[in-house]
Amino acid sequence: MEMHTQSRWTLAGKKAVVTGGSKGIGAAIVAEFIGLGAEVLAVARHTEDLTLLQQQHAEKLHICQADVSTPEGRQKLVAQVLEQWGQLDILVNNVGTNIRKPTAAYSAQEYDFILNTNLRSAFELCQQFYPLLKQADQGNIINVTSVAGLTHVRTGVLYGMTKAAMVQLTRNLAAEWAADNIRVNAVAPWYIxxxxxxxxxxxxxxxxxxxxxxxxxxxxxxxxxAAAAAFLSMPAAAYITGQCVAVDGGFTINGFQPE
Known part of the structure; x- marks a missing residue:
């Protein structure tokens, strides 16, 4: 029983990509996955941040300097995974950005910047890594969305739009790719x-x-x-797909609570 339990609550032997992996939530996911036995490739725009992260995790962490909001950055990442591993078990679409403005104040350039970073990167990386995830023992995709995609918060309309779209991307891919033994889930943080x-x-x-x-x-x-993302990627969560787990201290279920 002990060995069976250990095999369910581990990421040992798994290969994982984490976008936006050099700071904040991304860096925490990298550390959590490595601590649970995974080999991780962290992707970010700035080499200095990635180098600092790599010094903390030694041989278990690989790095890729790339801007996955661009086609060139996504191509560079996919090429490195193919050359380095030739396989992939877990894709964590964590990279994200925001510009807080009233709706009428956004420019077309800002619209493109936020959607390309938050949403298009996730969608196209899912597409491009699909063959490798399909070949895995069980492929997993974790989309890091936000409570801003579940309810209104003062983040700006474009951020909320992209995060809501990631939740629906999660649901659609979970249904479509279940036959390929790929699970797709999301985590939705509140203020972290x-x-x-x-x-x-x-x-x-x-x-x-x-x-x-x-x-x-x-x-x-x-x-x-990071703990929620890790659980959803484990064999212990093998029957969970298409879900969005709010990591929010109860924010999204907080109705009217008079003193």
């Missing part, structure tokens, strides 16, 4: 203590407003999201 979130959380009034809407009365940690 990352450098990106700190740009607004450092404002005391904003921080207090966030806490007031969060039943658990705390900001999440990157490791909280």
């Amino acid at each position: 203590s990352t450098p990106l979130a700190q740009t607004v959380l450092q404002q005391e009034a904003y921080y207090e407003a966030v806490i007031s809407r969060t039943p658990m009365k705390q900001i999440g940690k990157p490791e909280d999201v």
